[in-house]
Ligand SMILES: Nc1ncnc2c1ncn2[C@@H]1O[C@H](COP(=O)(O)OP(=O)(O)OP(=O)(O)O)[C@@H](O)[C@H]1O
């Protein structure tokens with residue numbers, strides 16, 4: 492699925508202080524199946540942008556199209572089902588729920604249909620090399636395993652767009668590489684669009700295109 496933004500802006504205002512302009516008129520297009528890496532200094536607005544592209548946050552002004560749908564002109568119900576059916580998100584911190592096993596965590600996005608999705612969940616966990624750990628709890632896993640479980644959870648619905656915001660930021664180099672490999676392979680296998688934020692130049696170089704952000708703008 493392709494993504495397009497038109498004059499996307501995000502501002503925060505706090506009483507008594509000037510507005511903070513975090514994203515300034517961003518116009519960009521990401522093709523279906525493309526792998527794009529956002530890089531840039533801390534505070535440039537990378538996370539803010541991918542959260543909006545992933546429909547988890549709203550812009551102050553401007554549009555986001557996913558496919559040919561003007562997402563923020565649509566109802567909350569549409570945004571919700573769009574997120575659920577088409578989008579997978581992996582964060583810097585895994586955000587696995589500690590009281591649920593790895594398998595249950597992977598099933599969370601489809602909890603209502605968990606019985607029929609069980610085989611699928613076991614499949615994505617196998618691909619992530621975690622079959623033997625599926626009944627363990629997140630705190631019994633290493634950092635790399637936790638992040639692979641988070642990726643498995645993002646893949647349970649075969650998303651058409653995978654977002655990853657510094658997915659290897661907390662891992663050592665070797666462990667990070669395992670997660671990266673899985674992320675790139677999973678996107679390629681599904682023909683999914685991959686939108687990655689990273690400070691790692693080696694990882695960025697593996698994408699089809701690097702988009703540099705500075706001070707809320709694309710350079
Ligand atoms: N709720 C908020 N209110 C005010 N400013 C905010 C808010 N959330 C984020 N910001 C500001 O927006 C700017 C962009 O933040 P963002 O997290 O998108 O940066 P980033 O490029 O992802 O940085 P990093 O590489 O450190 O993750 C920062 O200056 C941040 O302080």
Ligand SMILES: [Mg+2]
Nearest residue numbers: 537538539656
């Ligand atoms: Mg960030």
